[in-house]
Structures are given as structure tokens and as C-alpha cells.
Amino acid sequence: MKEINFTPKLTGLFGHPVSENPTVLMIESAFKSLKLDNWRYITLDVPADNLEQAIDTIRLFKMRGVHLTIPHKVEAIKHVDVITKEAEMIGAINTIVNDNGKLTGYNTDGKGFMTSLQKDAKIVELKSKKAMILGSGGAARAIAVELAIEGINSLTIVNRTEKRGLDLINDLQRFDDLNLNFRLWDHEIDINDIDILIQATSIGLYPNKDLPKIQYDQLTQNMLTCDLIPNPAITPFLKKCESNNARLLDGLGMLVYQGAIAFELWTKRSPSTDIMKRSLETFFQNN
Ligand code: NDP
Numbered sequence: 001m002k003e004i005n006f007t008p009k010l011t012g013l014f015g016h017p018v019s020e021n022p023t024v025l026m027i028e029s030a031f032k033s034l035k036l037d038n039w040r041y042i043t044l045d046v047p048a049d050n051l052e053q054a055i056d057t058i059r060l061f062k063m064r065g066v067h068l069t070i071p072h073k074v075e076a077i078k079h080v081d082v083i084t085k086e087a088e089m090i091g092a093i094n095t096i097v098n099d100n101g102k103l104t105g106y107n108t109d110g111k112g113f114m115t116s117l118q119k120d121a122k123i124v125e126l127k128s129k130k131a132m133i134l135g136s137g138g139a140a141r142a143i144a145v146e147l148a149i150e151g152i153n154s155l156t157i158v159n160r161t162e163k164r165g166l167d168l169i170n171d172l173q174r175f176d177d178l179n180l181n182f183r184l185w186d187h188e189i190d191i192n193d194i195d196i197l198i199q200a201t202s203i204g205l206y207p208n209k210d211l212p213k214i215q216y217d218q219l220t221q222n223m224l225t226c227d228l229i230p231n232p233a234i235t236p237f238l239k240k241c242e243s244n245n246a247r248l249l250d251g252l253g254m255l256v257y258q259g260a261i262a263f264e265l266w267t268k269r270s271p272s273t274d275i276m277k278r279s280l281e282t283f284f285q286n287n
Contacts, residue, residue: 005038009268010061014040014054014076016068019045022283023067029279030271039064039267041274042072055079058098065097065266067259073107073138080105089145089171092138095262098190108143108172112196113228114150120253121224122194131194134185134212135200136164139228140169143198148172154179158189184215187264191223199227199247204236211236219244228253231284253275 013023017208027041039236044055048071055076058066068076073092077083079197080096083105084246087093093105117123129152133140136159155178159165162184169182183189191197191256203212204227218270219225226249233250242248 004149008038009012010040010042010063011065011067012040012044012063013067013069014044014046014051016045016067016071017094018043018175021069021250022280023069025124025258025279025283027263030260030263033270033272033275034267036269037265048072049076051075055096055103058103059101063091063098063263065095068094068096068275069096069260077105077163086110086149087251088147088266089174090138091171092141094142095265097265098229107142108261108265109139109254111261112142112256113226113254114142115254115257115261116148117196117226119257121226121247121249123224126150126152128153129195130154130156130179131196132158132189132191132194133198133200133215134158134189134203136161136168137200140200141168141199143228144168144172148175148178154181156183156194158183158185160185161235166251167272175234178208180226182189185213187213191215191218195223197223197225197241199225199229199235199237202229203208205229208233209236211240216240216244219246221245222249223247224249228254230280233284252280256280 024043025043031039038190051072076093080103087105087107090107093107095106096106097104150256157168158164203210223246223248227235227237228251229235233252238248256273259273260273
């Protein structure tokens with residue numbers, strides 16, 4: 001006889017505000033396609049002051065794990081038992097895994113970007129590449145650390161607030177062979193000699209149509225330009241880069257792959273990223 005068990009395997013998302021975050025759609029589409037009928041993903045509004053209590057409930061309700069989003073990615077580190085080496089270097093976690101009460105914090109954002117770089121943009125070799133990151137926030141930090149780990153030749157960090165940019169540069173000094181540069185973002189940035197340009201700020205987030213200040217006339221067809229904003233996938237920045245003949249990588253891939261990596265950590269199953277991506281595209285098209 002089949003064992004009866006009405007207690008689901010729980011996963012979810014802690015954030016604030018979070019009600020418009022569509023991650024549930026892509027994770028549940030993956031549960032469904034793998035016939036993981038007993039798994040659930042719940043979106044939970046957790047104000048900053050309640051984060052510690054919320055993390056305790058992961059243990060209490062034997063949740064398998066959660067995603068973390070704004071504003072919890074940095075603060076949550078204090079409340080888990082251990083974090084990965086990458087998460088420590090990044091200084092933020094976006095995924096928690098619960099192994100019988102022991103909570104491990106991961107950061108899958110940067111790895112999600114790296115997977116998109118390989119699978120969607122077909123960039124596999126980084127040792128000869130020069131990248132520039134616009135921004136020094138959480139997403140920029142995650143990507144910078146993963147590019148450094150993968151041995152990128154040089155990394156130029158561009159940020160409006162000098163201290164934040166220099167803090168990131170300082171944290172990257174541990175990578176001995178990495179050529180590091182910082183540019184204060186108070187003028188149109190020279191992008192000559194850059195292979196991969198990554199827009200990691202919220203400039204151009206819908207309905208805003210602003211463009212990051214860079215010298216667009218220096219773009220070439222050999223340059224890959226990336227924007228992390230996932231919706232709409234073709235942002236004003238990417239449109240402008242396309243009209244200057246550059247190659248494009250949108251932020252939807254990163255969003256899907258970071259979710260797929262978290263999904264694998266929780267379920268130990270490999271989800272279909274095509275199905276996950278389609279669920280988000282459908283949502284974005286209709287909303
Ligand atoms: P943070 O708030 O941590 O960092 C924001 C960064 O953008 C800072 O460096 C900030 O500079 C800069 N910035 C914001 N506005 C401006 C402006 N007007 N001019 C110049 N610089 C500006 O955000 P995140 O790193 O978490 O997110 C950044 C972007 O990445 C967002 O658009 C987010 O949607 C996207 N993202 C996408 C993900 C995906 O999976 N596709 C995952 C995570 C994020 P300063 O330090 O000077 O304030």
C-alpha cells in the first residue's frame with residue numbers, strides 16, 4: 001500500500017515587498033513537469049525586522065529551503081549556520097538549504113549569470129576577456145566574484161558612489177591574477193577595449209527609459225552587452241546597444257538559471273529551464 005503523507009515539502013521566497021515577484025510560477029512549473037506533486041513554493045512577505053523569526057520557521061516547519069530577495073540577502077547571513085565560500089566573498093545569500101535543521105546559505109545569482117553567459121551567449125572562454133560592470137550593488141558583486149573565480153582577465157567596476165565601488169574592488173583584491181580598475185561614474189564612460197559590458201543597475205527599469213551614461217559610439221559587433229533587468233527583457237539599454245551593432249544578453253536567462261540552481265539544491269533534480277523560462281515569459285507578456 002502507498003504511504004499516506006499529507007505534509008508537503010515546503011520551499012518559498014522571503015522578501016519585502018514581494019507580492020509581485022513571479023518566481024513561484026517558474027519553480028512550480030518545474031515541480032509540475034518533474035511530477036514532484038508533494039512540493040510547494042510559497043511567497044512570503046517578511047519585513048526586515050522579522051527575518052530572524054522567519055528563518056527560525058524554516059527549521060520549525062522543516063522547510064527544505066527558501067529564496068531570499070530584497071531586503072534580506074545580506075542580513076540573512078547572520079541567521080544561517082554556514083555559507084559557501086562564494087557567498088562569503090559576495091557578502092550576500094539568495095538561497096537557503098535546510099539539511100535536517102542545518103541551514104546553509106548559497107548565492108546562485110552570479111552562477112545564474114555565468115550559466116546564461118555560457119548557454120545563451122555561448123561564451124565559454126574567459127581568460128582572455130575584459131569585462132566592465134556598471135554598478136556595485138548585490139547583483140554586480142555576485143557577478144564580479146564569479147567572473148573572478150572563472151579567471152577573467154580584467155574587470156572594470158563603474159559606480160556612482162565611490163565608496164561602494166571601491167569596497168567591491170577591495171574585496172576582489174584576493175584574486176591575484178585579476179587586473180582591476182575602478183571608474184567613478186560622473187561622465188560618459190569610455191568602453192573601448194571591453195569584451196563584455198554588464199549593466200547591473202536599475203537604470204531603465206520599466207517604466208523608466210533612462211540610458212546608462214557610456215560612449216555608445218564605441219560599441220562594436222564583437223562586444224557582448226548584458227542587462228540584468230529581466231522584464232521587459234529588451235531594455236532601453238539593450239535596444240540602444242543593438243542599434244550600435246553589439247551582441248545582446250538579457251536578464252531573463254540569469255533569473256531562470258539562478259532559480260534552477262536553487263531548485264536543484266533543494267530537490268536534487270534537474271529542472272527544465274525551457275519550461276521555467278516559458279512560464280516567466282508568459283507572465284511577463286500578459287502583465
Ligand atoms: P542594488 O540596489 O544592490 O544596487 C544598485 C546599483 O545600481 C548600485 O550600484 C547603484 O549605485 C546603481 N544605481 C542605481 N540607480 C542608479 C543611477 N540612476 N545612476 C547610476 N547608478 C545607479 O541592486 P541589485 O544589485 O540587487 O540589482 C541591480 C539590478 O539587477 C536591478 O535592476 C535588478 O532588477 C537586477 N537583478 C536581476 C537579477 C536577475 O536574475 N536577472 C537578479 C538580481 C538583480 P550607487 O551605489 O551609487 O547607489
